[in-house]
Amino acid sequence: MPYSYPPTLDPVLNLEKPVKEWSITRILLLLGTPLVAGVLLVMTVSTYRISSHYLNRAYARNAHTRALAQAHELQQLLKDARYEIQNLARSDVSAQAIQKYMMDKPATKRNKYCEIAFHGTAPQDNYVLLNTGEKVWKVPDEQAAGVKFGAFTRRERIGGKIEDFVQIEQPVQAYYTSVPYLGSVENIEFSVIRLSTPVLDAEKRFRGYLTLSVDIIEIQRIMTTFSSRQSPLYIFPQEKEQVRSFFFDAAGWLICETGQAGNPHLKISIDDIRTGLQGDLGRPGFATAFRPNPQYEKYWAVVSAVQAGKDGEIGFANFLNDPSNTGGDHYLYYVPIRFQEEATGNPVILGGIGCIDTSFMLKASRYEVAMALGISWFVALLLTIAAFVYLNRRISNPLKRLASATEQIAMGDDAATLELAPLPKELRHLQHVINILLLQLQTARNETRIRQGLIFDEMQRQPVSLDALAENASSKESSRCAEKAFGIVGSSQAVRNLNAMIHKAAQVMADVLIIGETGTGKELTAEAIHRAGTRATGPFISINCGALDENLLMDALFGHVKGAFSEAKTDRKGAFLAASGGTLHLDEIGNASPKVQQSLLRALAARRIRPLGSDQDQPFDARVVAATNVDLLESARNGKFREDLYYRLAVITISTPPLRDRREDIPALVRSFMREHTRGTTPPDISRGALDKLLQHDWPGNIRELKNCITRAMTFAEGNLLLADHIEFGQNRAAGPASEPATAQGPAVQAKTPAGSRNGSSPEPLATTTPEGPQSPSAHTSSALPEAVLATLNPRQVKAWPSIAANGGTNRALYESAVGEEISVRTAQYDLQDLVNKGLLKKTGKGPSSRYVVAGRTP
Structure with a gap:
């Protein structure tokens, strides 16, 4: 039998042909x-x-x-x-x-x-x-x-x-x-x-x-x-x-x-x-x-x-x-x-x-x-x-790559062309013809997309009825009743649960702890408890425990007698005594110092306080409603908050729901804010696209952020229709919590008239009380700052700001001179650090060479 070479190797190993x-x-x-x-x-x-x-x-x-x-x-x-x-x-x-x-x-x-x-x-x-x-x-x-x-x-x-x-x-x-x-x-x-x-x-x-x-x-x-x-x-x-x-x-x-x-x-x-x-x-x-x-x-x-x-x-x-x-x-x-x-x-x-x-x-x-x-x-x-x-x-x-690429482009939405290289001459001509067909296909798709976009834009610009949406969420009569009773807008299950908790808490005299994120209406809830209870005719005093330093907060809470310290020219009752017969609201209680926490625990346990400089305890008859946006139990485990004070405050605990958990209330809230902004005139309509944009946002700032968003949109919108382009989020977040208006929780004690006054009018704020004495709401105004920023400053800062702006900065001694009052070194340092936190000043240097420069200027 003759032998033969494997046929698979013959084309490669065949050397009979010339090398060329x-x-x-x-x-x-x-x-x-x-x-x-x-x-x-x-x-x-x-x-x-x-x-x-x-x-x-x-x-x-x-x-x-x-x-x-x-x-x-x-x-x-x-x-x-x-x-x-x-x-x-x-x-x-x-x-x-x-x-x-x-x-x-x-x-x-x-x-x-x-x-x-x-x-x-x-x-x-x-x-x-x-x-x-x-x-x-x-x-x-x-x-x-x-x-x-x-x-x-x-x-x-x-x-x-x-x-x-x-x-x-x-x-x-x-x-x-x-x-x-x-x-x-x-x-x-x-x-x-x-x-x-x-x-x-x-x-x-x-x-x-x-x-x-x-x-x-x-x-x-x-x-x-x-x-x-x-x-x-x-x-x-x-x-x-x-x-x-x-x-x-x-x-x-x-x-x-x-x-x-x-x-x-x-x-x-x-x-x-x-x-x-x-x-x-x-x-x-x-x-x-x-x-x-x-x-x-x-x-x-x-x-x-x-x-x-x-x-x-x-x-x-x-x-x-x-x-x-x-x-x-x-x-x-x-x-x-x-x-x-x-x-x-x-x-x-x-x-x-x-x-x-x-x-x-x-x-x-x-x-x-x-x-x-x-x-x-x-x-x-x-x-x-x-x-x-x-x-x-x-x-x-x-050929396989050309066919696969053609299929992908034809099935996709990108306006792409075939650019496969290198290719033989015949395949390059075929690629050119395919590109012409793909271009015609993409042109037809673009025309269809434009028509669909116009239809969608027209639908988004159509106005929607906020009243109809609110009625669909709940009956109109029950919603109005809730607003009239507590001032809380909304008819969601979360709001109904909150109103029920407020009503139950108002019927007893136990202390209340309100827990909720920033902007969820904790102070409004505290006022609702006050107005719905038997103490509605008494005063409602609100103290922000995070806005004052330790000594000022102790003085604001417990008061002092004449001569207790160098600046004590007269007696001061303090918030506990001023709120007798009414309600004392302690906002941001989680930011209180250990010394303040200890004093609060003693006062709540004995229902008696001792003003600074006094040797006698004085009883008080005030209901305490505390509020916080932090987990006090976690703070207690970390050693930042007293656990016994937490259990003393949390006799009744009420949680204010975040806005993301009650999105069905957004139409009613938008309607309320728009009416508040227009003040009796006919509010503008809101488009479907704008409302969808509001409903899809997460609202980390909760109701306060929603209110600011609506106010900003109505300020810059033209015409009688709010569009989606008018709705902007997050523009004011850079300022942080320090830039929030202090109308309800500022560095002062705000006393309000009891709800349900004889003439039926809304409560009006009385004189703002500070450690330096009563101040008029319009005192020391300055045109150098916007009103929204000016509202966050205390009277001393407002009075000293023109001098600071004129000099491009200040230090502690110059600030005390600009205030024109005998203030302590600690008070001056607190005011200057507060201006730094608000972004108005920038601190340079250390120790005696410290200087505070106006933000945006070269020190």
């Missing part, structure tokens, strides 16, 4: 492939030799960089501790203040420090604080004095250096007994580095020394991190690297070494690094320290270099005495640890960091590079063959 007649595929396969393979082989060998050379240099530099990075992190840890102790020394150094300050810090930052001690000139000022992780514990004085190597043991001090000086001590171990830890009492040993600085009073008199102890476990954690996969310098898997770091003091004592990666409970130890070595174990103050014998000359050469402030590397025999690493490279990279005791002096050498590298990484890296280059060479050959297959398919695929 070969196909492109055959030329690339028989000539291009060997050429590419040879070039790639030369490049592979050259790349391997060059990469091996630079890999050797790079790996040595990386190991040295690891040691430098660890030293930098340790120095940064000590620098942060220096800043921390200086900050503590300049503030209140009492034990309670230090405890509160440390507990307010995040646990990751607080747990860097173990001890905080103050050794004052007066023995009764001495104290020692221990940080056990879960709390900062004050050590009893007799126990602190008896601790060996404790914070008071060494009193070798600074001499004539007082200011801006932080002394650092060598590592030491302190043992404390009976320390509360994790719910039990245990004996705890701390390994620390202590930093001490003098403490001066306001007259620069020496008060004593403040000591802050840095936990050496933090140093061990840094070294462990840089020897693990979490290292910032991580390049290769750390299992192939045998890298260990150790920390030693200036005298050559080994203090700690790298711990086990991933272990959250590290323990100070040098057991691994001293295995097989001879030397001294334990020095005074640090029982676990180890110092090798003088026979280890290279180690002591490293210590001498560190003492001189030098860093570098040194090669030596197996320092760790590990038989498994006898064939590896052995290098020790060392860097000194410096600490700046004085701001302008030379840093002291605390000790050094040593990084031992006994790995096979360089040799393993070369193997991996060679393997990678070999795989790359093989893959390149496969890609070359794959390219030949692509050339074969390139001839038959253009």
Whole structure:
């Protein structure tokens, strides 16, 4: 039987035809492939030799960089501790203040420090604080004095250096007994580095020394991190690297070494690094320290270099005495640890960091590079063959691509054309004809879309009847009854539930807590409770607890007697007494300070108050209705609000629904706001498109935002129809809560006449009462600011603003002079900061050089 060649290889391997007649595929396969393979082989060998050379240099530099990075992190840890102790020394150094300050810090930052001690000139000022992780514990004085190597043991001090000086001590171990830890009492040993600085009073008199102890476990954690996969310098898997770091003091004592990666409970130890070595174990103050014998000359050469402030590397025999690493490279990279005791002096050498590298990484890296280059060479050959297959398919695929692209364009809405290239001449002509057909198709689609758009626009411009929408939502009579009874517009289920809660709450004399987002009508709800109850004939007093500072709010609530302070010219009743027989509304109760909360709790519990400067308690007969837009229980859990005050206020809790939960009330609200804006005249109509735009908005500002939106649209709209283009959202949000008008909740106490007066007219505001005395509503007006912004300012700010605007800015002294009244420094600072919060002023400088510049001007 005759043999025959496989027919699939014959078209490619047939060499009978001349080279000029070969196909492109055959030329690339028989000539291009060997050429590419040879070039790639030369490049592979050259790349391997060059990469091996630079890999050797790079790996040595990386190991040295690891040691430098660890030293930098340790120095940064000590620098942060220096800043921390200086900050503590300049503030209140009492034990309670230090405890509160440390507990307010995040646990990751607080747990860097173990001890905080103050050794004052007066023995009764001495104290020692221990940080056990879960709390900062004050050590009893007799126990602190008896601790060996404790914070008071060494009193070798600074001499004539007082200011801006932080002394650092060598590592030491302190043992404390009976320390509360994790719910039990245990004996705890701390390994620390202590930093001490003098403490001066306001007259620069020496008060004593403040000591802050840095936990050496933090140093061990840094070294462990840089020897693990979490290292910032991580390049290769750390299992192939045998890298260990150790920390030693200036005298050559080994203090700690790298711990086990991933272990959250590290323990100070040098057991691994001293295995097989001879030397001294334990020095005074640090029982676990180890110092090798003088026979280890290279180690002591490293210590001498560190003492001189030098860093570098040194090669030596197996320092760790590990038989498994006898064939590896052995290098020790060392860097000194410096600490700046004085701001302008030379840093002291605390000790050094040593990084031992006994790995096979360089040799393993070369193997991996060679393997990678070999795989790359093989893959390149496969890609070359794959390219030949692509050339074969390139001839038959253009028709398929042309058909697929035509179908996509014809089924889509984009006015696109076929631009496939490169194509043969015949297919280019076909592509041109297809583009003509696609253009005609798109023209017909555009005409249809224009007609549909015109019809839709006409529908959106048609006016809608808000009265009809309100009637469809609920009966017209019931809606009017609700508005007449409580002044709350709407007939949704949420509003009906709110009206029912108001009616029930008004029938009893219990205190009420109103919870709701900003702009949901919390104050209107409070007034409704007042008007619907038996106290409707009494006064309704509203106090904004977030608009006044602590002293002004205490004075506004509880009043004062004549002579209670320098500005108390007459007696002042206060809001609790002024609201007797009526209702006291405490708005933004969640912003009250702890002192105000405590006073409110006492007043609500005893139903008696004591004005400032008085020795007698006075009973009050006022119903308290509080309001807030924050979660008071969450604030109580965070320590910002008293939980007992919350339960005292929340006898009855009413939630005001946000506008997004009662969208069916938007037509009725829009109708009410439009009638209010037109004031008796016929309000304009609203188009369907504008109403749809209002119904689709989320309303983060709730009813207040809706009212502002309608007012803005009616102000700038032309004609008797509000269109969708007239509705704009979010233009006034940049000003924030500080820019909201203070008509109902400003920095003053607003007294209103009781609802249901004899003439049936709406309530009128009485004189606005401030700590400086009664003010007329029209006093101190200024044309330099819009009325909406002017309404948010208190009388002092209104009076001083012309002078501030004329000078382009002010400071505290100039502001007091511009006000023209004897106001306290705290009041002036509060007014200026309030103007900064409102965006009218910008604060520059710090301390005595602080200046407040008009916003928009260059200071």
